[in-house]
Amino acid sequence: MDFRISKEQRAFVDVVRRVCQKEFKPRAVKYLDGTWPAENMKSLAEIGVLGMAVPQEYGGSGLGILDTVLVLEEIGKVCYVTAMAALGELGVQTRIIAAHAPESIRQRILPRVAAGQAMLAICMTEPNAGTDVPNYATNCDIKGDRVALNGVKTLISRADIAEMFVVFTRVNKVPGAAGIGCVLVPGGVKGLAAKASFHTMGGEYLSEVVFENVELPLENLVIRDNGMKRLLSAFNTQRCLNPAICLGLAEGALEEAVRYLRDRSAFGHRIGDFQGLRWKVADMYVEIEAARGLLYRAAVSGGEFPDPTLAAMAKIYCNEMSIRVTSEAIQIHGGYGFTDEFTVSRYFRGARYGSLGGGTTETLRNLVGKKLVEQMDLATGMLDMGMF
């Protein structure tokens, strides 16, 4: 087994790391008030990051999931808001457009995504159903060669600036999971209204989005007829990308904590001389490396999409690890750690997001638990675990 990343991956991550450390790190604090990180997105487009999920024929690089994990980890290490902004172009919405949109839409939007000129929004969550996808109320009726979309989505990232909305919707009012499909809605169409309604503890704004009789060509309904399974399998990729940001946040917090151990004194010693605090950073590091192993393995599992169980486990572990590690980094900083002036509080705010978006850790535990209970080979009493 070779655990090393390739020379090409290392070279690309080095470029990303330099930009992150030099440009993004000093700017990170200013995005806490909801300012969009426009200058960082421009830099990410220039070095080729925003085109990573865009196939080569549309101006991107079409790189793999592990490459994307490595890059989001670097960005997460310095700035949660920028990592989340980049996730919008590296994640599920770009992949759905690349895989399912008609050629005319791909040609129009994907080169603009790669160039950092078009932002995308994914609209799943509704006021009365988030995790509960089969009960979405948003509906898209087919009327000849047109569709009409009606409904309300909420907690949507980037909706105030998005050039295209990837919307999960019921089709023709068919109830339950069987009725879920996906429609692409260009920003600015008649009947679409987006309002930044919530300011998060991570920094960014989230919007409520209303679709009132939004009329579109039938070809914009890119997935219909039992689309939920296909849509959710694309989410296994997201389940590797969200934890990559968490891994980066934890790494950034550990670096801050170690620096503080070396700088701060108490009782005539560096606080880094106290065994109790050395053990804290040692445990933080152990958790980070365990998380990295699980996440990288999930990222290289499967074909088009990662293995669902590994991706779920990686997400659960990275999400919860990052809360523990960033919280310990605050503890090491004492009272200063709780202030906005010290970076560690920002890492903790960002880490708190991970277990909420892209599949909550409760629903992912449902998935892993179900697999365990249902796959047990009753004859041998063995589970299909590990690498064999």
Ligand SMILES: Cc1cc2nc3c(=O)[nH]c(=O)nc-3n(C[C@H](O)[C@H](O)[C@H](O)COP(=O)(O)OP(=O)(O)OC[C@H]3O[C@@H](n4cnc5c(N)ncnc54)[C@H](O)[C@@H]3O)c2cc1C
């Ligand atoms: C920063 C941020 C950005 C976001 N961006 C977007 C976006 O761009 N697009 C978008 O569509 N959404 C977005 N969301 C919303 C996010 O995806 C939802 O909050 C998430 O899916 C959970 O849905 P909910 O909030 O409705 O919670 P609910 O589904 O109501 O769940 C409430 C609680 O019940 C638990 N629960 C639900 N069902 C079960 C079950 N079967 N078993 C055990 N526990 C269960 C959940 O885990 C959770 O703890 C964003 C959220 C945040 C915080």
